[in-house]
Amino acid sequence: xxxxxxxxxxxxxxxxxxxxxxxxxxxxxxxxxxxxxxxxxxxxxxxxxxxxxxxxxxxxxxxxxxxxxxxxxxxxxxxxxxxxxxxxxxxxxxxxxxxxxxxxxxxxxxxxxxxxxxxxxxxxxxxxxxxxxxxxxxxxxxxxxxxxxxxxxxxxxxxxxxxxxxxxxxxxxxxxxxxxxxxxxxxxxxxxxxxxxxxxxxxxxxxxxxxxxxxxxxxxxxxxxxxxxxxxxxxxxxxxxxxxxxxxxxxxxxxxxxxxxxxxxxxxxxxxxxxxxxxxxxxxxxxxxxxxxxxxxxxxxxxxxxxxxxxxxxxxxxxxxxxxxxxxxxxxxxxxxxxxxxxxxxxxxxxxxxxxxxxxxxxxxxxxx
Amino acid sequence: xxxxxxxxxxxxxxxxxxxxxxxxxxxxxxxxxxxxxxxxxxxxxxxxxxxxxxxxxxxxxxxxxxxxxxxxxxxxxxxxxxxxxxxxxxxxxxxxxxxxxxxxxxxxxxxxxxxxxxxxxxxxxxxxxxxxxxxxxxxxxxxxxxxxxxxxxxxxxxxxxxxxxxxxxxxxxxxxxxxxxxxxxxxxxxxxxxxxxxxxxxxxxxxxxxxxxxxxxxxxxxxxxxxxxxxxxxxxxxxxxxxxxxxxxxxxxxxxxxxxxxxxxxxxxxxxxxxxxxxxxxxxxxxxxxxxxxxxxxxxxxxxxxxxxxxxxxxxxxxxxxxxxxxxxxxxxxxxxxxxxxxxxxxxxxxxxxxxxxxxxxxxxxxxx
DNA sequence: CTGAAAGCGCTTACAG
DNA sequence: CTGAAAGCGCTTACAG
Numbered sequence: 001x002x003x004x005x006x007x008x009x010x011x012x013x014x015x016x017x018x019x020x021x022x023x024x025x026x027x028x029x030x031x032x033x034x035x036x037x038x039x040x041x042x043x044x045x046x047x048x049x050x051x052x053x054x055x056x057x058x059x060x061x062x063x064x065x066x067x068x069x070x071x072x073x074x075x076x077x078x079x080x081x082x083x084x085x086x087x088x089x090x091x092x093x094x095x096x097x098x099x100x101x102x103x104x105x106x107x108x109x110x111x112x113x114x115x116x117x118x119x120x121x122x123x124x125x126x127x128x129x130x131x132x133x134x135x136x137x138x139x140x141x142x143x144x145x146x147x148x149x150x151x152x153x154x155x156x157x158x159x160x161x162x163x164x165x166x167x168x169x170x171x172x173x174x175x176x177x178x179x180x181x182x183x184x185x186x187x188x189x190x191x192x193x194x195x196x197x198x199x200x201x202x203x204x205x206x207x208x209x210x211x212x213x214x215x216x217x218x219x220x221x222x223x224x225x226x227x228x229x230x231x232x233x234x235x236x237x238x239x240x241x242x243x244x245x246x247x248x249x250x251x252x253x254x255x256x257x258x259x260x261x262x263x264x265x266x267x268x269x270x271x272x273x274x275x276x277x278x279x280x281x282x283x284x285x286x287x288x289x290x291x292x293x294x295x296x297x298x299x300x301x302x303x304x305x306x307x308x309x310x311x312x313x314x315x316x317x318x319x320x321x322x323x324x325x326x327x328x329x330x331x332x333x334x335x336x337x338x339x340x341x342x343x344x345x346x347x348x349x350x351x352x353x354x355x356x357x358x359x360x361x362x363x364x365x366x367x368x369x
Numbered sequence: 370x371x372x373x374x375x376x377x378x379x380x381x382x383x384x385x386x387x388x389x390x391x392x393x394x395x396x397x398x399x400x401x402x403x404x405x406x407x408x409x410x411x412x413x414x415x416x417x418x419x420x421x422x423x424x425x426x427x428x429x430x431x432x433x434x435x436x437x438x439x440x441x442x443x444x445x446x447x448x449x450x451x452x453x454x455x456x457x458x459x460x461x462x463x464x465x466x467x468x469x470x471x472x473x474x475x476x477x478x479x480x481x482x483x484x485x486x487x488x489x490x491x492x493x494x495x496x497x498x499x500x501x502x503x504x505x506x507x508x509x510x511x512x513x514x515x516x517x518x519x520x521x522x523x524x525x526x527x528x529x530x531x532x533x534x535x536x537x538x539x540x541x542x543x544x545x546x547x548x549x550x551x552x553x554x555x556x557x558x559x560x561x562x563x564x565x566x567x568x569x570x571x572x573x574x575x576x577x578x579x580x581x582x583x584x585x586x587x588x589x590x591x592x593x594x595x596x597x598x599x600x601x602x603x604x605x606x607x608x609x610x611x612x613x614x615x616x617x618x619x620x621x622x623x624x625x626x627x628x629x630x631x632x633x634x635x636x637x638x639x640x641x642x643x644x645x646x647x648x649x650x651x652x653x654x655x656x657x658x659x660x661x662x663x664x665x666x667x668x669x670x671x672x673x674x675x676x677x678x679x680x681x682x683x684x685x686x687x688x689x690x691x692x693x694x695x696x697x698x699x700x701x702x703x704x705x706x707x708x709x710x711x712x713x714x715x716x717x718x719x720x721x722x723x724x725x726x727x728x729x730x731x732x733x734x735x736x737x738x
Numbered sequence: 739c740t741g742a743a744a745g746c747g748c749t750t751a752c753a754g
Numbered sequence: 755c756t757g758a759a760a761g762c763g764c765t766t767a768c769a770g
Binding site for chain 2: 119
């Protein structure tokens with residue numbers, strides 16, 4: 001195929017040049033214009049529509065036509081213009097991914113997982129960070145709409161922010177939420193079974209003998225927080241603890257919040273003997289606060305961090321985590337989105353992925369006090 | 370302006386509906402079609418070209434025209450179609466960012482920095498991971514070309530891979546390289562002054578009395594490796610060490626490579642008393658290898674890691690690093706790219722950003738041996 | 739200052 | 755099986 005000869009009326013090199021050059025003087029920006037479909041058509045001596053049919057694998061084309069077109073296309077190194085295709089087809093084969101903060105290693109894994117899945121299906125990904133600001137979620141949704149993306153993966157800042165909800169309602173592209181639940185909009189979702197993981201961790205800490213526990217971090221208006229808080233408090237109650245002995249401190253997913261909250265707890269009259277951090281950023285803040293006061297995880301206080309990241313494994317004593325597979329979450333989100341982009345009638349689906357409590361040295365019996 | 374009344378021949382609600390509905394029955398994918406410029410024109414009773422002029426801030430428009438158009442656009446919640454604009458203008462206001470691995474926290478910071486800079490200038494970012502495979506660099510370059518991105522930020526896998534170079538030569542969009550130098554192509558670049566950082570670290574280790582040092586990691590065909598190796602070996606030579614006493618081990622930027630290389634070194638006849646890791650992934654491999662043998666950084670062996678990440682700071686004993694500011698690197702790359710996208714004649718520029726050696730507990734005098 | 743026309747690069751009914 | 759025409763939604767010379 002590739003080595004097949006050109007129609008004899010054309011001399012390879014010159015013909016290619018001649019066909020490509022005439023159009024070169026257009027006023028279309030700085031870059032050297034690339035070959036268009038009509039240049040291929042001219043060289044092959046056929047209509048542009050036929051070139052399109054061949055290149056798109058339309059069934060009703062003669063072998064002769066196919067050969068002429070493929071030769072011409074190859075000679076001119078023709079690559080179809082995605083922008084023109086997008087306008088004509090009404091689909092861009094691109095999707096948007098709005099993420100809270102790509103610098104969170106878990107999100108980086110999720111993005112990576114999604115990208116691989118989407119790339120296989122021919123989609124490219126526009127990445128946007130909301131950086132803790134719900135207004136940016138709404139803004140990015142607007143931009144993605146104007147860019148006519150075929151779908152959106154979304155890890156919202158807030159499930160209840162009015163601006164975000166308004167922007168979501170105006171969004172017609174299929175949406176897959178990552179670890180979020182939003183009332184009143186049609187969207188697929190990939191959720192994590194936080195309840196199971198936090199329950200396992202809390203029960204395990206209780207069994208070690210802890211009687212004063214804290215759950216730290218996570219904004220109130222997000223599913224993960226609700227699940228974790230419910231699991232944590234249910235486990236404590238079930239073990240017979242009274243509400244004076246366990247406590248949930250909600251706040252942003254930041255190092256700062258973990259740091260300050262842990263400091264405050266340590267200064268309190270009856271500090272907890274075990275803490276669970278909702279996320280690695282809060283977790284790192286907690287570890288810093290402990291380190292500054294010389295409190296050793298496991299010995300001085302038990303620590304469990306939600307989400308696992310590579311570097312966490314280097315810390316000694318080793319830190320217990322509630323792990324989940326970021327790449328698997330991203331891949332699932334990509335799959336669910338592709339499913340709906342390929343079939344507009346496919347109903348949005350929800351997938352729940354597991355979390356696993358991994359006990360390490362930072363989980364230990366409380367010191368006598 | 371916004372509250373100005375509609376031309377009296379139109380009743381707000383009905384007119385808007387009437388103008389919007391007729392076109393609703395088209396065969397353009399699943400999503401409810403959005404308003405087009407001609408619908409706005411019809412409602413305002415003007416030509417589409419006038420709507421375009423108003424919305425693009427063309428100077429020669431009468432206040433009356435402006436008002437009519439803005440009212441109509443607002444009433445129909447008109448948002449221009451970026452795809453159509455892109456085709457017509459020959460510019461997509463989107464750029465591509467090809468990164469080795471977004472899961473590397475330094476790259477995540479770089480991407481974040483670039484995104485913010487680009488967003489300010491109105492550009493969106495397509496993100497692609499090459500995942501250690503140079504063939505993916507070439508593939509992604511091809512896709513970005515077809516998507517007609519206005520510019521590309523590139524942190525190549527390899528500076529010499531033939532496929533990559535071929536793909537680069539076919540790229541006409543302006544390019545900014547991140548920490549890479551490629552011969553024979555026109556590209557801007559943001560580089561890090563690795564030479565300064567590694568020199569400072571090596572000199573400092575030598576001054577502490579180390580006489581056997583290793584530099585671990587980094588692929589051979591990348592600028593950072595050359596700079597680091599040159600700085601490391603120059604400093605050792607200058608201090609009077611013979612080549613039997615210092616060694617550079619090159620290899621991929623992976624945890625695995627750091628881990629295995631460190632293991633091998635520890636098993637050797639004369640292990641180094643100090644190592645410098647080229648990057649956090651190799652660094653984490655090295656730390657794991659040390660941990661498994663009970664070798665404590667600072668006490669048993671001095672360790673310096675190139676690049677700093679948040680979680681590294683939680684490790685005890687604390688690890689010395691050669692730090693650089695990822696977000697600043699990304700922001701600089703974004704700025705250089707925007708500069709060239711806005712002015713096709715702007716020559717590609719190179720910016721060199723500093724690195725800083727930060728000595729911590731893992732840098733200490735060698736043990737007597 | 740405004741409108742009608744052309745055209746960006748494709749794809750897809752519609753004829754033949 | 756193939757070509758000519760229309761059109762996706764814009765913008766921009768070109769007339770007036």
